[in-house]
Amino acid sequence: MSVRSEYLMSLAGMDLSGKTEDELVSLYNKLLNSGMHGLCFSPYEEGQEPGTLLSEEQIRRRIDIIKPHTKWVRSFSCTEGNELIPKIAKENGMKTLVGAWLGKYKSINENEIAGLIEVTKAGHADIVAVGNEVLYREDLSEDELLDYIYRVKKALPGIPVGYVDAYYEFGNRPRITTACDVILANCYPFWEGCSLDYSYLYMKDMYNRALKAGNGKKVIITETGWPNVGEKFHGAKPSKANALKYFINTQLWSKEENIDIFYFSSFDEAWKTSDEGDVGAYWGIWDKDENLKFSK
Numbered sequence: 370m371s372v373r374s375e376y377l378m379s380l381a382g383m384d385l386s387g388k389t390e391d392e393l394v395s396l397y398n399k400l401l402n403s404g405m406h407g408l409c410f411s412p413y414e415e416g417q418e419p420g421t422l423l424s425e426e427q428i429r430r431r432i433d434i435i436k437p438h439t440k441w442v443r444s445f446s447c448t449e450g451n452e453l454i455p456k457i458a459k460e461n462g463m464k465t466l467v468g469a470w471l472g473k474y475k476s477i478n479e480n481e482i483a484g485l486i487e488v489t490k491a492g493h494a495d496i497v498a499v500g501n502e503v504l505y506r507e508d509l510s511e512d513e514l515l516d517y518i519y520r521v522k523k524a525l526p527g528i529p530v531g532y533v534d535a536y537y538e539f540g541n542r543p544r545i546t547t548a549c550d551v552i553l554a555n556c557y558p559f560w561e562g563c564s565l566d567y568s569y570l571y572m573k574d575m576y577n578r579a580l581k582a583g584n585g586k587k588v589i590i591t592e593t594g595w596p597n598v599g600e601k602f603h604g605a606k607p608s609k610a611n612a613l614k615y616f617i618n619t620q621l622w623s624k625e626e627n628i629d630i631f632y633f634s635s636f637d638e639a640w641k642t643s644d645e646g647d648v649g650a651y652w653g654i655w656d657k658d659e660n661l662k663f664s665k
Contacts, residue, residue, distance in 0.1 A: 432457050447484030559602060600648055
């Protein structure tokens with residue numbers, strides 16, 4: 370039997386095991402500077418959290434930082450100043466995936482849906498996401514979520530409408546998948562305790578499972594990433610080297626196979642430690658002070 374080493378590497382990703390940290394940083398920055406498909410936008414500064422009213426100045430400053438490196442921006446909410454993110458991104462020549470943050474409270478949900486429709490009708494959204502992981506969190510029932518999705522689709526003809534959740538939910542929830550124009554799948558090998566060594570193969574499997582569930586619909590990876598600091602999560606270890614390697618293989622795959630990926634995340638945000646522990650604050654490409662973390 371003959372062995373095709375290039376085929377093995379295409380499955381497992383680039384062999385980075387022999388690279389020094391300096392070599393990894395150099396390759397990381399080369400890929401970052403060549404541009405990526407998309408970035409999840411982290412708007413909150415130190416001391417801020419959801420509920421804080423965002424200023425136009427801070428959004429413009431952070432958009433200016435990321436715009437040389439990404440074609441698309443993903444936002445998560447359409448209230449509390451978040452509705453300015455897609456407008457400012459559009460002014461800077463970027464495309465937008467705009468989300469409405471839905472949860473347990475109907476009044477908040479109604480404001481989010483109204484904001485999403487207003488932002489989109491103003492021409493600031495290319496794709497819209499009605500909710501983010503609300504089924505995973507069990508904040509809404511399928512029927513409640515479907516009502517919101519179909520309301521938005523009726524209000525925004527011609528705009529691709531989807532829902533964001535973990536990749537496996539689209540196989541488990543066929544009614545949701547049917548309602549979506551596009552499958553918006555979060556794929557985190559880290560949060561399933563996967564070792565960095567197997568993370569690239571696992572992410573591809575996650576994507577392919579969403580693709581199968583979509584039955585021909587376009588699949589976008591709306592979140593994936595790897596933290597550089599924090600406690601180990603089963604087999605998944607946060608470290609600088611692992612964050613560099615995961616980013617490199619993710620971006621190479623995105624470019625080589627034309628996979629649309631929104632990398633998580635743009636900036637570190639300390640408020641996330643309340644839900645995710647110390648690891649939650651260290652997913653950014655830039656740190657909380659807006660400095661590039663892995664510069665040459």
